[in-house]
Amino acid sequence: MEAFSKKNFILTLSAILVVGLAIMAISLTQNKKKSDTEAFKSEINEIKNQSDSTEVNDIEKDINNTDFSDIDNDLQNIETELNNLE
Secondary structure: OHHHHHHHHHHHHHHHHHHHHHHHHHHHHHHOOOOOHHHHHHHHHHHHOOOOOOOHHHHHHHHHHOOOOOOOHHHHHHHHHHHHHO
């Protein structure tokens, strides 16, 4: 009889775990924001436009033409999401 109750406990615990993971997956997919594909595509195109040269002048030109103004936005978004979890 003891072995039967251990099996029931393990099955119940497994079922609770599966249900919990399903709820977590559903909540994560509902809260996920769709990325702005146009902005993403333009950033990719800018990266593709950088030269392949290893000359210092060309590298400096690529660095000067790169927009770093929103480099911290993703980090701020991550911090905001982590703070909302608490």
